[in-house]
Amino acid sequence: MDPAADAFAPPAAGWTPVSSRLATARRITLALAFVVVAAVGVVLAWTPLPRGWLIGYAVAALSVLVWAWWIIGRRVRSFGFAERDDDLLVVSGVLIRRLVIVPYGRMQMVDLRAGPLDRRLGIATVQLHTAAATTDAAIPGLLPADAAALRDRLAARGEERTSGL
Amino acid sequence: MTQPRRTNPLSPLVQAAPAMPAVALFLIGPGAGLVERSGVPLAVVVVAGAVLGYAVFVGVAWLAWWRRTFWIDADGDLRLDSGLLQRSARRLQLSRLQSVDIVSPFVARLAGLVEVRVEVAGAGDSRILLRYLARAEADELRGHILELARREGEAESAQPDGGGLADPPGPAEVLAAVPARRLLAGLLLRSATAGLLVATVLLLVVTAFTQGPAGILLALVTGGLPILSVVTEFLANYGFRIARVPEGLRIQRGLLSTQSRTIPPDRVHALSIISPLLWRRWDWVRVSVTIAGVEGDDVRPDVLIPVAPRAQALRLIAEVLPDVDVDALAFVSAPAPARWRSPLAWRLLACAITPQVIATRSGRLTRRTSLAPHARVQSVRVTQGPWERSLGLASLHADVAPGPVSLTGRHLAEGQVRPLAQEETDLMRRARLLR
Structure with a gap:
């Protein structure tokens, strides 16, 4: 496919990627969920279930784990954002790809979020809000200092553009 | 600026009206044991109880009415002081006015009264409901508030071209009205409704042959839902009229309770022209709109016209989106x-x-x-x-x-x-x- 036809092509300045610590955070969450799946497996082993079923369960669970582990890496690498003169671009997604363009003048609020695990690993999420509920512009996996700086820059630009009305 | 005044003195009678069926229901239902023990015939107790309960509620509502006053102060703010024991004073800045609407619920309409709702931009407590005023008084108040809001809005933005003020406050020009027959036909022929009704008929036919009781139950759902939606939409949109007034477009509609809402053209954020398959032989369309407003506003209009010939609908759209063909x-x-x-x-x-x-x-x-x-x-x-x-x-x-x-x-x-x-x-x- 020629590059001009790619709807998700990077802008001139290219995409800024997010930290790979995001993948670590998401894999830890995945591993925690898997503790439950493994516990179910142990319980199943105590029941008089045929061996074959148990093996099937283990194989299915393990392949889901491997696949999710791998897709998390790809998904985190798929995140990118670009600050242009008048708008912010955020790209994400592996299976379903998304690109959001938010002009600075339309931003109503910029949020900075970090859960307990995020804080442990040193990452944060910057989320943009507009008057539309469907605007889906969140940039996860930013280093806290970068995230704070980005938030301040976006807020300042938003104010600049809005006050010029 | 106006003097503080009260709402219409008949208001307590209207406000207490829900008490009557409530008391009657209590006496028939949970209170039935008490009634039996007293040995008085149930009908007498129910009627007497309902009247007595109503009187008590009217009394309370009357006290609240006595303590409730509203006025427009020297700053051009709408003020409402209310509360029996816990007094509250509410103040709306009319320069931030979003809408003034006149609604007439069923019981109020029997007494010839209407409710006035005033909303300003902002989160939380950003509205005043005046229950109830006589029709003429409400119209006059609405005109006064809109006039004030326009003047203040202009003073604030200091636009050289005043626009709105110069408009003569002439009579509203009716742009479109929906006849009841067209409304009913349109509602019945909406794709989902028509589909469900056809499915119901099919189900009933199949049930008649197989005599399975499950089919009847399913038919109740597939038939009941569309009929319910047709009835509610018909009641809500009966007598739909849309007129051009200096403030924008005024929509009036409703059978049991009439509603009057004004859409300022600059608050229309988006609109859809919708034409179901079965409407196309008459070239009818429906136009729904997204109006920006306060959150949790349940009666924000979402329909510009429920069913109309396409040409008429396009003329309405030209009112809110000029220069768009x-x-x-x-x-x-x-x-x-x-x-x-x-x-x-x-x-x-x-x-x-x-x-x-x-x-x-x-x-x-x-x-x-x-x-x-x-x-x-x-x-x-x-x-x-x-x-x-x-x-x-x-x-x-x-x-x-x-x-x-x-x-x-x-x-x-x-x-x-x-x-x-x-x-x-x-x-x-x-x-x-x-x-």
Whole structure:
């Protein structure tokens, strides 16, 4: 496919990627969920279930784990954002790809979020809000200092553009 | 500026009205044991109890009415002091007025009274409900408030061209009215309703042959839901009239309780022209709108016209979106591969961008053309699912304020989507700068 036809092509300045610590955070969450799946497996082993079923369960669970582990890496690498003169671009997604363009003048609020695990690993999420509920512009996996700086820059630009009305 | 005054003295009688059936129901239901023990006939107790309960509630409502006053103060704010024991003083800045509406609930209408709702922009406590005023007084108050709001709004923005004030406050010009028969026919022939009704008939026929009781139950659901929706929509939109007034478009509608809402044209964020399959032989359409407003406002209008000939609907749209010719939109259609993703509707899927608006088209059974002015679009999104990717397609979304309208140009050629998104972003920015 020629590059001009790619709807998700990077802008001139290219995409800024997010930290790979995001993948670590998401894999830890995945591993925690898997503790439950493994516990179910142990319980199943105590029941008089045929061996074959148990093996099937283990194989299915393990392949889901491997696949999710791998897709998390790809998904985190798929995140990118670009600050242009008048708008912010955020790209994400592996299976379903998304690109959001938010002009600075339309931003109503910029949020900075970090859960307990995020804080442990040193990452944060910057989320943009507009008057539309469907605007889906969140940039996860930013280093806290970068995230704070980005938030301040976006807020300042938003104010600049809005006050010029 | 006005003197503090009370609402209509008949208000307590109306406000206490729900107490009568409530007390009667209590005596028939949970209180029945008490009644039996007393040995008095049930009917006597119920009637006496209802009257007595009503009297008590009227008394309480009367005290509240006595302590409730409203006025417009020297700063041009609408004030409401109320409360029996816990006094509250509410103050609305009319320069931030969003809407003044007159609603007449059923019981109030019997007494010839109406409710006035005044809303200003802002979160939380941003409205005053005046229950109840006589019709004439309410109309006069509304005119006064709108006049004040316009004057203050102009003083604040100091526009050289006053516009609104110069308009003569002449009589409202009725732009469209919906006859009851057309409304009923339109509601019955909506795609989902008609489909469910046909399914009900089929189910009943099948049940008659097989005599299975499950079919009856299913028929109750498939038949009951559409009938319920037709009845509620019919009651709500009966006598629908839309008129041009100096403040915008005024919509009046309703059978059991009439509603009067005014839409300022600059609060229309997006609209959809919807034409169900069975309406097309008469060329009827429905127009739904997204109006920006306060959150949790349950009676915000979402329909510009429930059913009307297309030409009439387009004239109404011209009132809120001037300079937009809906029939002359230059649509970019979805390419042939889109048929594999959306086999029925693919020929209609399209997106158009003009200097004023972005428009999208979709739907096979129910066709839908949605429009939003660039100044109202909040952000642009491009999405692509795996299936779309394998066909070289992508979808374009224009995000607008929450409401019944959403704009999605589905399954367009991937090569066209990004340039369209870029064009829309540029137009959005410029549209905002112009305001």
